[in-house]
Amino acid sequence: MELGGLLTYGVFFLTQAGIYAVLALGLNVQYGLTGQINIGVAGFFAVGAYTSAILTTATSSAHLGGFDLPFLVGIAGAMAASAIVAVGIGWVTMRLRSDYLAIATIGIAEIIRLAFKNEEWLTNGVRGIPGIPRPFVETLGADPLISLGVVLGFILLGYWMVERARRSPWGRVLRAIRENEDGVMAAGKNVARFRLQAFVFGSSLMGMAGGLYAHFLGFISPEAFMPLYGTFLVWVMLIAGGAGNNRGAVLGAFAIWMLWSATDSLTRELGAEYATQAGALRVLLIGVLLQVILIARPQGILPEHGRRKGSR
Numbered sequence: 249m250e251l252g253g254l255l256t257y258g259v260f261f262l263t264q265a266g267i268y269a270v271l272a273l274g275l276n277v278q279y280g281l282t283g284q285i286n287i288g289v290a291g292f293f294a295v296g297a298y299t300s301a302i303l304t305t306a307t308s309s310a311h312l313g314g315f316d317l318p319f320l321v322g323i324a325g326a327m328a329a330s331a332i333v334a335v336g337i338g339w340v341t342m343r344l345r346s347d348y349l350a351i352a353t354i355g356i357a358e359i360i361r362l363a364f365k366n367e368e369w370l371t372n373g374v375r376g377i378p379g380i381p382r383p384f385v386e387t388l389g390a391d392p393l394i395s396l397g398v399v400l401g402f403i404l405l406g407y408w409m410v411e412r413a414r415r416s417p418w419g420r421v422l423r424a425i426r427e428n429e430d431g432v433m434a435a436g437k438n439v440a441r442f443r444l445q446a447f448v449f450g451s452s453l454m455g456m457a458g459g460l461y462a463h464f465l466g467f468i469s470p471e472a473f474m475p476l477y478g479t480f481l482v483w484v485m486l487i488a489g490g491a492g493n494n495r496g497a498v499l500g501a502f503a504i505w506m507l508w509s510a511t512d513s514l515t516r517e518l519g520a521e522y523a524t525q526a527g528a529l530r531v532l533l534i535g536v537l538l539q540v541i542l543i544a545r546p547q548g549i550l551p552e553h554g555r556r557k558g559s560r
Contacts, residue, residue: 290478330455
């Protein structure tokens with residue numbers, strides 16, 4: 249590969265991994281700090297992506313909106329829309345036990361994806377929404393390095409927000425709920441309200457990641473938000489990096505995306521006649537890796553501060 253092509257691929261890799269890092273930070277609020285098992289990450293990811301796309305694209309008869317608003321308005325709208333959806337979902341599901349919450353969220357995420365797929369007046373259906381502008385394209389141009397810089401900036405913003413929340417009294421209540429929910433209730437805390445707040449906060453970060461994804465690729469369709477890409481990989485990233493540790497969430501996102509990209513290069517060597525088997529092999533390899541991590545180092549690469557080895 250030529251040096252120019254290698255640099256282009258490096259920028260693409262870092263930008264995509266950075267978007268997953270924001271997703272992992274959102275999941276870390278829900279699972280790492282509060283113990284909520286959200287298997288519907290892809291749903292909030294999709295809501296954020298479509299909201300930002302509708303707000304920022306030029307006028308179109310193919311889908312709703314086309315309001316041609318600035319990039320930052322699109323990201324703010326993506327976060328707000330995901331938070332509103334999370335309030336509606338959380339209001340119903342926050343009193344469920346963790347395993348029932350997992351079942352509910354994965355079902356709701358699939359409903360969201362199928363709605364985006366079939367409601368053509370809203371999202372242009374399977375044909376997707378093209379022409380999503382790059383961040384600050386009017387003033388800074390369409391250089392991919394600009395997109396990378398923007399994504400890295402949002403990683404820092406998301407990390408700062410989650411880390412500040414983790415260190416606050418609010419974050420200490422969340423960790424107490426994760427460890428002993430009955431004890432927190434006995435102390436007079438409204439556990440359902442705290443869990444809802446954490447669910448909404450984490451989902452808004454997932455919406456932010458969706459908006460960044462839409463503006464980075466310039467095109468979105470429902471196929472981009474399959475559970476494999478929008479949920480499964482994010483969980484592997486968080487568990488591998490270290491649930492409860494924000495640095496671990498970011499590190500896990502970059503490490504697992506590197507492995508995922510490497511398996512893509514390896515399976516391509518099998519040839520076109522084995523394309524279907526190659527896709528299944530990639531999932532198998534990541535699944536085996538997850539099992540190894542859970543057995544050998546369940547606390548992740550960077551364990552949560554003050555947490556005993558193997559206590560989760």
